[in-house]
Amino acid sequence: MSTPQTPMPQAVPPAWKDGYTSPIPVVRTHFGHALASEWTKIRSVRSTMWTLGVYVLIVLGFGLLLGLLIARSPSEYQGNESPLVPGFFGLLIGSVCLITLGVLTTASEYGTGMVRTTMTACPSRTRVLxxxxxxxxxxxxxxxxxxxxxxxxxxxxxxxxxxxxQPTGEEWFKGTVGVSLYMALLGLLSLVMGTVLRHSAGAITIMIGVVLGPLVIAAFMYARSLEKLREVLFNYSIPSQLSVFYSDPSGPLGDSGPSGWDPLWIILGVTAVAFAGACALLQKRDV
Incomplete structure (x- = not known):
């Protein structure tokens, strides 16, 4: 009978004794990596360039066209509005472009399924948002x-x-920096809406309704019993709040409407609450 032979011990590679060592440097991820990833995404897709291009054309086109019309008869330019008021109309119409881009920034990833890759690369969903x-x-x-x-x-x-x-320094600041902050927050609110609904068409439709709905509804409230509600809808609608940045800084748009920097604080609060809700939903939902 043959006796069983004991297998000879194999030499263990030095690199395997304490675990596998990757030749690729392993770096702990941080928020900067997420920022770099999202910047690459937003600048490398065609929808961003097209949407922002149309947005710039609308703002410049309507603003310059109204400026030329007003310049032909400056004596008829009356009222307490800022001399920069032609910029309001282009921004109001162009807000549709910012709403669209904000929604697509998040909702498009859910539509294509690329959000799974994003969440795999960065499991912290709050960091991604x-x-x-x-x-x-x-x-x-x-x-x-x-x-x-x-x-x-x-x-x-x-x-x-x-x-x-000529416009004062405060009118310059409100008509450029102030209104730019407001528009960016409006687009950010659309981004949050796209995260919550995960559907591009639905989120865009809802946001356009949020922008135009209250003003349209208020225009058809003829009953005297609805007068207070009509005034609230008119004063706090997004077009009316946007016009505050071009109105007389010493008073509100209406008798009880927002004035000064109130519209900026209102949309900032609404966006912050919506952002917190979106973060909570991201933790509970599956991608």
Whole structure:
């Protein structure tokens, strides 16, 4: 009978004694990596360039066109509104572009299924949403500030020497920086809505309704019993709040409406609450 042979011990590679050592450097991820990832996404898709391009054309086109019309008869330019008021109309119409881009920044990933790859690379869902929000806000604010600034400079130049009053420093700041912050927050609110609904068409439709719905509803409230509700809907609708940045800084748009910087604080509070709700939903939902 043959005796069983004891297997010879095999030499263990030195690198395997304490576990496998990857030749690729392993770096602990942080918020900066998420920001870099979201910046690459938002600048590398065609929808961003097309949407922002149309947005700039609308803001500049309507602003400059109204500026030219007003410059032809500056004596008829009356009221307490800021001389920069032509920029309001372009921003109001262009808000549809920012709403669309904000929704697509998040909802499009759910539509294509790429959100699974994103969450695998960065399991912290709150970090992903915060990175998307930060990148989008900076892009929206920068583009709006440049567009509104060009319109403001052009309109001021058109009215120069015509006898019309020139904008004050506060009007300059509110008509450029202030309104750019408001528009960026409106787009950010759309981004949060896209995260909550995960459906591009539905989120865009709801946000357009939020922008235009209250003003349209208020216009058809003829009953005297609904007068107070009509006034609230009118004063606190987004178009009316947006016009506050171009109205007389010494008073509100209406008798009881927001004034000064109130619209900015209102939309900031609404966006913060919506963002917190979206973060809570992200932790409970499956991707």
């Amino acid at each position: 915060a990175a998307k929000a930060a990148v989008f806000f900076l892009v929206a604010f920068t583009v709006t500030l440049l567009s509104a600034g060009i319109v403001a400079l052009a309109h001021t130049a058109l009215l120069d020497g015509s006898g019309a009053r």
